Amino acid sequence: MDRSAEFKRWKAQCQSKADFSRKGSVDEDVVDIVQLLNGREQYFTTSSCAGRIILLDGNINGFEVQKQNCCWLLVTHKPCVKDDVIVALKKANGDAVLKFEPLILHVQCRQLQDAQILHSVAIDSGFRNSGITVGKRGKIMLAIRSTHGLEVPLSHKGKLMVTEEYIDFLLKIANQKMEENKKRIERFYNCLQHALEKETITNSHPKGKIKDKNYSSCTHKKKRNPEAYGKCITEENDKELENDDDPGISVSFFPEDY
Amino acid sequence: MDRSAEFKRWKAQCQSKADFSRKGSVDEDVVDIVQLLNGREQYFTTSSCAGRIILLDGNINGFEVQKQNCCWLLVTHKPCVKDDVIVALKKANGDAVLKFEPLILHVQCRQLQDAQILHSVAIDSGFRNSGITVGKRGKIMLAIRSTHGLEVPLSHKGKLMVTEEYIDFLLKIANQKMEENKKRIERFYNCLQHALEKETITNSHPKGKIKDKNYSSCTHKKKRNPEAYGKCITEENDKELENDDDPGISVSFFPEDY
Secondary structure, eight states: OOHHHHHHHHHHHHHHSOOOSSSOSOOGGGHHHHHHHHTSTTEEEEEEEOOEEEEEEEOEETTEEOGGGOEEEEEESSOOOHHHHHHHHTTOOSEEEEEEEOOEEEEEESSHHHHHHHHHHHHHTTOTTOEEEEOTTOOEEEEEOOSOOEEEEOEETTEEOSOHHHHHHHHHHHHHHHHHHHHHHHHHHHHHHHHHHHHHHHHHSTTSOOOOHHHHHHHHHHHHSOOOTTGGGGHHHHHHHHTSOOOSTTTTTHHHHO | OOHHHHHHHHHHHHHTSOOOSSSOSOOGGGHHHHHHHHTSTTEEEEEEEEEEEEEEEEOEETTEEOGGGOEEEEEESSOOOHHHHHHHHTTOOSEEEEEEEEEEEEEEESSHHHHHHHHHHHHHTTOTTOEEEEOTTOOEEEEEEOSOOEEEEOEETTEEOSOHHHHHHHHHHHHHHHHHHHHHHHHHHHHHHHHHHHHHHHHHSTTSOOOOHHHHHHHHHHHHSOOOTTGGGGHHHHHHHHTSOOOSTTTTTHHHHO
16 A cells, blocks of 8 residues: 555544543643644544643552543643642642643644645644654654743642642643643644645646745744743753754744754 | 665764754763664664753743743753752743653654654554654655653742642652653654664565564563553544554554544
């Protein structure tokens, strides 16, 4: 079977399956992106989470969480208030941890070139921990990830280790990160549309050089966007990367912020 | 210039440069890996950080840190005690955040196949956020990253928001994560050695099927290793991924923990 036919088969197989996630459906904030990608013959999504605030209770044994014993006290894809967390924390008897997890999206791609286009869009939209996986059987997957997280231990053996005031402070930060994540998702959707349009035009006029002003300005906008809270962490790595030959994705952007 | 010659040129160019990182040298814990990779013609490292605990002070303006105003109060690649942080926090006048950042390593690879081998080793060793970047000019880069972080806001406008007892508790977790990170680095080094040996043998006996028991057991060991604190976060995504066709890297491992 040629690669294109094999990809079609994989896509059909994936799309015929039920959604086995706990929620059972695609998160609202990411539906447009998922539909846009799945509507293109060269892509299909295999998993997605738009971003969420979660509170976990880990059964601690020498600080090691046993995965099977980990309990979800709270999961929300919307901004969260202190009382929600305080109520959920009452059920904690291990080590509760509050996390903000940004968008994660796995997209299988027909060819490496398709993954490159999508990867470039992801990086330009602020999802700088994105990367391609090439499997042994030739499956090409792009994981779209952000650096933009939060992970805060709150209780130890059921005992709260912070004040309510701190939880309130923390949730302001978590909600702000969720807001920034949402902006990046919108940016990603817009850039993706432009990139796919551009590709369609290029493919139908393979010899013509068509300059896509929208896409250029889209990329440009991303570079200017101020970094969200805590983004300066990679400065030391950045400094090293600034002096490397970068791999050519968004040349003026990647070495600075990757 | 053919690809191989171009890669050689890139490598020579990169290695002739001074180390522009703040520290000015490769972190001790990652020296062996860096040397092993740079000693192979198909790889060279472009940046590395073995893992660190950092305390940042962000000048906050509506919860947005301006990168240029971000100040490093403390950076250590070794376990850290409460008093180090307490002393460093006295200098904070913005919003201080404590982070644990695991290993990050960027490796440029000659061919996609070389990146695939290294990616597989990284995933098997627990660095599940690793991914390949293919640049427009054909540069192939693998970023080796872990999911294994910590990011905890500690003060707001210079005012400490947590107790000393909490900082002590937090540092136990950060130090434990650093220890786990170190184990993964060792595992990565061992797996890498096996993978490179296996590749050398395969290349010198291209038609012989040589089963490398060491490498198999190395991969196997990784799967059994208990997940560190907080690793259960991706469970919901995992559930979705478990039902996907995985991209073939470490088939029994990737869909469960990616």
